[in-house]
Amino acid sequence: MTLPVPMKTTAPPSMGKGTLSRQLVMRTTALVALVTIALSLFTALASFQILQNQLDDRLQSALSRPFDRSGGSSAPAGGSDPTGSGLIRIDTVSGQSLVSAKPDDLTEAGIARLLSLATSRVPVTMPIPKLGLYRVLVQERELRGVTVTTVVALPYDEVTNPLTSQLMMAGLLTLAAILLSYVGARRVVERSLRPLTRLAATATQVSNLPLDSGEGHVPIRVAPADANPASEVGQVGQAFNHMLDNVEGAFAARHRSETKVRQFVADASHELRNPLASIRGYAELTRRGAEELPGDAAHALGRIEAESERMSALVQDLLLLARLDSEPTLDLQPTDLTEIVLNTVSDARAASADHIWALNLPEDVVMGRADANRLHQVVANLLANARTHTPPGTRVETALSRLDGWAVISVTDNGPGVPTEIQHSVFERFTRADVSRVRQAGGSSTGLGLAIVAAVVNAHGGRVNLDSRPGHTRFTIHVPLA
Ligand SMILES: Nc1ncnc2c1ncn2[C@@H]1O[C@H](COP(=O)(O)OP(=O)(O)O)[C@@H](O)[C@H]1O
Ligand SMILES: [Mg+2]
Incomplete structure (x- = not known):
């Protein structure tokens, strides 16, 4: 400590x-x-x-x-005169x-x-x-x-x-x-x-003391000499120490219960992966003989596949968030950010040919202090959003630059924009726009993508911003340069 x-x-x-x-x-x-x-x-x-x-x-x-x-006689002579x-x-x-x-x-x-x-x-x-x-x-x-x-x-x-x-x-x-x-x-x-x-x-x-994070340990106490209840000030000192004990105890209890909940979410997500894999496996097996299936059964099978895929994504995101919560220790190394941007954008190109994927990279390679896998996921989440929450034909530009000791990655699209009513909470868990809109777009929406972005970027010591209005949406992340 x-x-x-x-x-x-x-x-x-x-x-x-x-x-x-x-x-x-x-x-x-x-x-x-x-x-x-x-x-x-x-x-x-x-x-x-x-x-x-x-x-x-x-x-x-x-x-x-x-x-x-x-x-x-002007003055009586002698001291005998009273x-x-x-x-x-x-x-x-x-x-x-x-x-x-x-x-x-x-x-x-x-x-x-x-x-x-x-x-x-x-x-x-x-x-x-x-x-x-x-x-x-x-x-x-x-x-x-x-x-x-x-x-x-x-x-x-x-x-x-x-x-x-x-x-x-x-x-x-x-x-x-x-x-x-x-x-x-x-x-x-x-x-x-x-x-x-x-x-x-x-x-x-x-x-x-930074009491909002960590285990809420309060390592400070009034010195015993100042906490002697024999004097009034000592009584205040003693009461103060008791209060700190109490506060510390409450923080420890809260930390324990939070840890329990996190562990539970992590365990539950982990346990859900196997049955989900089975469901998807059986659905696939059934699909092989799909010609013999009646029309509505085939439709139901399609729904089973789509929903189990969505659930898999959800479980994976939950697991990742639980891990980031409990042990936010990342493997921070000098990382080639240019490569990450290039790879994620080419993945996005492969995923949707309906969008225009633009790149804006500096001449030289930008190295950041980052966990390559996690940062890859961050940029991939932003690009997935630009793909699933905008109509075909939308232009998405991914840019990388340096600014005041920071590496800045931005993803800008000219789609309809993030709905104003969710803009303030878009980085919180399970915040997403009207589900039907997303379903139409064919994405598997969990509402966890941007929460992961925020958690990972914060764990890097960086920050993430959103600037969105119809026709212009820009997510900007700052991570430290290597
Ligand atoms: N580029 C974007 N354009 C418009 N809306 C967006 C964009 N990115 C995110 N959003 C909105 O923010 C919500 C939260 O995004 P996210 O946390 O990634 O969850 P999900 O993508 O699973 O819905 C989305 O549901 C969507 O409404
Ligand atoms: Mg998303």
Whole structure:
């Protein structure tokens, strides 16, 4: 068994656009990205709340410290101060404002802005000229009969700075996570889908097998490593192998039954030859005393002879077809095709003087790679058809030529042509025109002549064509040159 390996495996690149692997990798990466981004945002939000609450607590404690009338120190010294640097405190008593704590850059406009705030119980965030964002709390209280309005403010940096660095860190981590998950998912997916690619390659190999001819042997299987049912892909591989087993089994069964039928036809044809020979022998024996036979008995004898002759031809054709089917091995030798054409045409001349037999041969001898006996039969069948399926006086030209490495033999007649309704199937077995027409022509029609032509020419690796219309019918066969 030769293993045909004309593999043009068209497996797409493993990460091609729209492939399953690409989709898996993209979706995994997208999911990881989504989760990390959501996580970062959530923690950032939580941190923001905590930091702002801390700041607000410090505003409250700055507020609750006793009013320092001496005031004026721009920045509280030392780390013992719970309010930290940047604190602004302005106390207003009956229209008189006193700034008891302030950073150097606090301008008059800034103070005016702070004083313009209405009293509120909750801290607000606002920009202060030259200083940036500040968290501000304003409180009003009665102190020994006088209303004291106190404004405390702390730089909002203490919330934004740690938050910014946290967000930057989270961004970097997110990027790293995305990159890592992309690389990881790609590796995992590629590795787990690789057996699938091999499976596709195997399927392509099988689809390239010539299963229509031969014993239908399927010598290809998925490798055992890819047919391990422990994984999903392995299950596909296993199912694929089972399917191939099944297909091969079916082909083998079909081949066996076909072989049986062929053998039966061959045997039957063979067995029929002897009784047929006896019938013809007895008919001939009876004909010797034909003068004594009554008229209708003589007619019946004629029919017996004609029909047994027809049956002999049929049996011979069947036997030949059965042989060509079962062992199409021909004896292919360099063969003188010119000689074959000359011989068959001279046989045809002898068989019918009513037809005009023309020849068209090249100057030199044409040698083909052919089985001389079988090819002789092919040309003889074509000429017999031209003789039996055309009226007397028909011109039949047999031509031989070379064309592109082929020897071309054509038989052309100017008879009525092959009926259109059978032209498509004329090379199939038992295809023939209306039987009565043939009977009139006196031929012994079996409908197997052209089937034999096709089978023999195919076994030569050649081909046969028909081109027919009323007044022009041409059968052309191509066989390889020697
Ligand atoms: N040269 C031809 N002219 C017209 N009809 C033809 C010719 N050759 C073949 N045919 C048609 O094709 C049919 C099939 O031919 P063939 O297979 O040789 O069977 P058979 O000759 O035994 O009938 C014939 O019955 C006939 O109708
Ligand atoms: Mg014929």
